[in-house]
Amino acid sequence: MTEAPIRFYQVGSFAVGNRLLPLEVRTVQAESDRSNAITSGHRACQGCGEALGARYALDAAMAATKGQMFAVNATGCLEVFSTPYPETSWRLPWLHSLFGNAPAVATGVAAALKAQGRDDIRVVAQGGDGGTVDIGFACLSGMFERNDDVLYICYDNEGYMNTGVQRSGATPPAARTMTTQAVGDDPGNVFGQGKDVPRIAMAHEIPYVATATVADLHDLEAKATKAMSMRGARYLHVLVPCPLGWGSESSATLAVARGATQSGLFPVFEAEGGEVTGVTPIRRQVPVEDYLSMQKRFAHLFSPRRRDDVIARVQAQADKNIRRYGLLEES
C-alpha cells in the first residue's frame, strides 16, 4: 500500500486524525492489525476515560513487546467492567487478585519469569487511584524500592468510582464525593497536603515516571512505549476523567482532561532516575474556573454562592504546578 503524504493544518487541538499523520508518526491505534489488548463490548460507562486510557496504554505496551506481555489488574472499575464471568474483554494473559496487591502480584509474576529464564515476556500492572495511592500504596512502594521489572499504570479518576463515587487520596480539594459532600462551611474535599504519587514515585529514583492524560493519546502511547523499552520499576500516572463521578458530559471526557492540563492542575511530565526530563508545556493557559465549571463535582463553588476564595486556592495550586514544572514556556 502506497501512502501519499497528506498535508494538514493544526487547528489548535491535539485531535488530529491519526490516519492523516505521516506513516512514521502514526500510532498503534492507526493500524488495522493492532494488538487490541482490551476488546469492545465491555461494560464501561459511556465516555469512560479509564477504558480509553487502558486501551491505548496496553495496546502500545503490547506493540512494544510484540505481544509478549502479561497484565496484572487491581480490583476496581477496569476489572469489574471487563471480566463479568463468563465474559472477558482481555486478549492477553490477564490476572486479577485483589484491590490492594496488584504491584506485589506483578512482582511475583516478574520474579517467576526471571526464575524461568523468560526475560522476553514483560509485565504490566494496572489499577485505579484507590488501588494505587491508597490501599495498594505499600505494595507499590515495595515494588519501586526493589526496582522490580514491572510497569505500573495508575488510571486516576480521582476517586472510588466503582463503589459509587467516594473520595480517595487522589481526590482534589473542594471536590464533592459521596464521602466529601457539598454541605457545610467548607463543602467538598478538604485542602490537605495532597498525595502526589508521581512525585513520591520519583523519590524512589526508579528508572521512569511519567504522567499523561487521555486528552493526548499520542503522548500516552509514546510514554507506554518508552516505558516498555526500559527495565526495572516504571510508573505511569494517567488522568482519566469519570463522567459519572465528576458530573461531566460523556462527550466531554477529552475536553475535561485537556482542561486539567491546560489549567496547570494536572502537570504532564516525565522523569528518569528521580529527575524531571521533560514536560508538556501548556499551550493556552485556562483559568481553573473554566475546568471546574465543566464538572458537577465542583458545582457548589459557583452556586448558590460563588466561592471565589476556594477557586483562588485551587488556582494557587495550578500556579504552583506551573512554576514547579515550568509549564509556561515564557515564564
Next chain:
Amino acid sequence: MPVQIEGSQAVAAAVAACRPQVIGAYPISPQTHIVETLSRLVKSGELPGCEYVNVESEFAAMSVCIGASATGARSYTATASQGLLYMVEAVYNASGLGLPIVMTVANRAIGAPINIWNDHSDAMSQRDSGWLQLYAETNQEAADLHVQAFRIAEALSLPVMVCMDGFILTHAVEQVELPTLEQVEAFLPPFQPRQVLDVDDPVSIGAMVGPEAFTEVRYLAHDRQVQALDLIPQVALEYAAITGREAGGLVRPYRLDDAETAVIALGSALGTIKDVVDERRERGERIGVLGITSFRPFPLEAVRHALAGVMRFVVVEKAFSAGIGGIVDSHVRMAFRGHTVPPNYTVIAGLGGRPILKRSLHAMLEEAMADRLAPLTFLDLNHDLVDAELARQRADVRSGPMAENLLRDLGTVRSAPH
C-alpha cells in the same frame, strides 16, 4: 543420615530440596529462622533458580506467591500469628484462584495482649480459607510434611499450610533426617500448573463471578478438599516407600485399639500426651491417643473409625473460639453424625506458650475418666486470678487494663491499681 538441626533449618532444607522458584520473604517470630536460612541457601547458590523476594509485608509475601504461582512457578512463603492475619485477604484469594502455594505457619498466639509464644489460634482462624492444613508433631514430620505438601498442593491445584508449633518445634534442635534431593526428585514431579499465564494461550484469571455461578465455584472448592482425603494418605504411603519414613496421612492413632478413653490433639503436644498415656497404660488403664494431622480437609470418617470403640474422648486444643469453646471438638463430634456421641470433654491448653505439663494432664485425665471433668476446661487456669479480676470488674465498672491487673495480682508489676 540424621543431623542435629534446628526445626526451622530442617524445614528450610526440606523446602529447598523441593526447588521452589519464588520465595516471598518477610520476618515474623517464630517463623524468621526459616526465611533467614532460605536467604542464605539462595544467595550461596545451594538453592539455584530461585528468586528470593524481600517484601514489605506478609500481605505482599502472599501476593508475590499468587503472581508467581499463576505464572507457573513453584512458590513458597512462611508466616505466623499477626502476619498470617495481615495476609488473610490474599490467603483466601490464593485458594479461590486454585494456586498451589505452600506456606509454613510457625504457630503463634494472636494479640492483644501481644504474645509471641505458641498456640494454634493463628492457623485455626484460617480454617475456612480453603487451604489444606497439615499439623506436624515433630521436626522430622515438619520437614517431611513440606515435601508432601508441594506434591499434594500441585496435584489438587490448592494451597497447603504446614503448621508447626512456634519455638517448641521451630527453635528446637533435634535429630532430623533431611529429605535428600534424590528422594525429592523421585517423589515430586515438576510443577505442571493447571492454569497459567501464557502468551500463546491467553486466559483471564480472577474474573468477577456473580450469583449465578458463585455457589458452584464454592461447591467445587469443597469437592477438591474432599478429594484430598484420598490423596493425603496415598501421598504419605508413597513418601514412606521412598524415604522409609512415616509422616503425614490424615490421623495417627496411638494405642487406640482397645482404648476406652481417647485423647485427641494436634501438633507437638502429642509427644507429651503420649508420654502421659504410656504411664497410665502401665497402670492398666485403657487409654489411647488420636493425633490429627490433616485439619483441612477434616477427616470425619477416619476420626469416627479411629474412635469407634471408645467410651469417652477428650480433645486437647491449643486454640478456642471465645463464646463457644473448642474448635477441634466440634469437628470431632461432627464425625459422629448419625451415631451416638460418647461423653466428651474439651480441654483448652497451652495458650500463648503456657507449658502443657504431664502432671496437669494426669490430673485432668483422672477427672475425665471418672466423668467428673467440666465439659469445657481451661488447663491450669489460675482461678484465684480470674475470680479476683471478675470481682473487680463487678465492683468497679472501670477496672483498668485487664492484663495489667492480672500481672499486678501475680506480683509481676508493682504499679498502683487503676
